[in-house]
Amino acid sequence: MDNEINVKIKQKHAGKINKGFPLISKEILLNENQLPEEGSIIKLVDEKNRFIAKGYYGRQNKGFGWVLTRKENERIDQEFFNRKMKSAYTYRQNFFHDQDTTAFRFFNGEGDGIGGLIIDYYDGYYVISWYSKGIYELKNYIIAALLNTVEAKAVYQKKRFDMKGQYIEEDDFVLGQEPAFPLIVKENGVNFAVYLNEGAMVGVFLDQREVRKAIRDRYAKGKRVLNMFSYTGAFSVFAALGGAEKTTSVDLANRSRPKTEEQFRINGLNPEAQDIIVEDVFKYFKYAVKKQLTFDLVILDPPSFAKSKKFTFSAAKDYKNLLIDSIAITEDNGVIVASTNSSSFDMKKFKGFIEAAFKESGEKYKILEEFSLPMDFKTSKDFLEGDYLKVVFIRKLKG
Structure with a gap:
């Protein structure tokens, strides 16, 4: 240009x-x-x-x-975008050869050199998310660069930007051969049903891959598991496959029940053997306390911001209270998986919420392990806000 x-x-x-x-x-x-x-x-x-x-x-x-x-003589032309796309491919080359994981982040915004652009890979199908009208205006260069780099069965796009006061979460089929839905992809050998044609959220959050694996492989066996803000039940499926005694999935969205049932079924699990509850998470906490329900493993992965009829949740403001509610229904020696995707605070502040919650609850705790974004979610050392994911496994110690 x-x-x-x-x-x-x-x-x-x-x-x-x-x-x-x-x-x-x-x-x-x-x-x-x-x-x-x-x-x-x-x-x-x-x-x-x-x-x-x-x-x-x-x-x-x-x-x-x-x-x-930052090179004055570097031209922003088709070749520029080709180089960025080929670099992203080279960085993630091993993922393309992993038969147990067929869904991952292919291009991660500023981490790969182009902020405002996300591309996810689902078993040969690519989903491009445009986060501004500005990057969308460059779409011809970017789609061409993608197709110059990889063989795509099809390309979808999600427009995630504001136009004339309207926030768009619109999806479009761009090119290629559309798959039959659900499209079944794998993550560490576990099946996921995804729908690339159903708006911004296709059915699984790819950034939690390593956390789900840890739950399945090290934490779930024989445990009663509570999965709050469960979405399509991905954590619950991994816990069940890891030998959990029973999983309970709670989410406010009506669609969470059929979506969660589907994820259990495609992995050979009977959803009737699990509890799948459509309810406000905060109401469920009160219900659990009233009924004296307790759990060995509680998974908390709320959105950064959420709104129900009676309550607005902000991770920066309300996560401590969410932890206090969780501590109350976690068994002694049980584990809480505290997760947030909020970029408005860092891990140090997040650990401060954890410390304050346990102090107010009069309980002691031990941090077992921590996770941030997996390798395919490449970040920039010069933009710490891009490394948004913070996950802490916490053991509630016996008093």
Whole structure:
């Protein structure tokens, strides 16, 4: 692209961008009104017109665009996107040869050099998520780069950006041969039913792969397991396959029941032998306390932000109280799997929530192990917010 538009940034922010920070935020811009149309390639210069970086302009919740290169002479053209895509493929080459895991993250935004762009792989089918109108305007380059790099059975896209005040979670079939749904993919030998044509959430969160494996292989055997915010029951399926005595899955969404039943069935498990409950998680905590129900393994993986009729949950504000509710129904020597995908706080602060919850509950605990994003979710050392996943396995010690 030859049409590069100079955009001035404040002198005090130039060093940070120069050192590797990839996000173009509102606060660094000298004049927000100088921005061109979304999708334009912009050349960031300091107040003395010295080159800092090139990127694209695209508004999303995190900022106004992303840096693509710090080389002034590097052209943002088809070959540029081809290089990025081939680098992503090389980094994940081993995943393509793993017959036990046929779903993974193929391209992870700024970790692979293009913020605002996610591509997931499902057994030869690719799903592209566009997080701004700006990156979507570059779609022809990106789809061509993908097809220049891999053989795709089909490509789907999810538009995850705001247009005229409307948040879009729209899916489109782009090209190739559509599969019959559900499409069955594998994760560490376990089957998942996914629907690439059903909006933003296709049926499984790929970033929890290592956590699910740990639950199956090391924590579930003989245990009564409670899976809160269970979505399609992936944790419950892994726990059942790991020999859990029984699993209880709780989620507010009506579709969680048939989706969870389906995941059990495609793995040869009888969903009737498990408890699958459609209810507000916070109501279920009260019910469990009233009925004196306790569990050996409690899994907490709430969304960063959730809203029900009577309650709004924010991980940054409410996770401590969620843990307090969980501690109350966890057996002595039981384990709580505390997970959050909130990028608004780090692991240190998350552990602070854990410490405060146990202190208020009058209980002692021991941290057994921790997880962050798996290898395919490549992150940038210069953008810590991108390494969002924090999972802690906590043993509730006998008093």
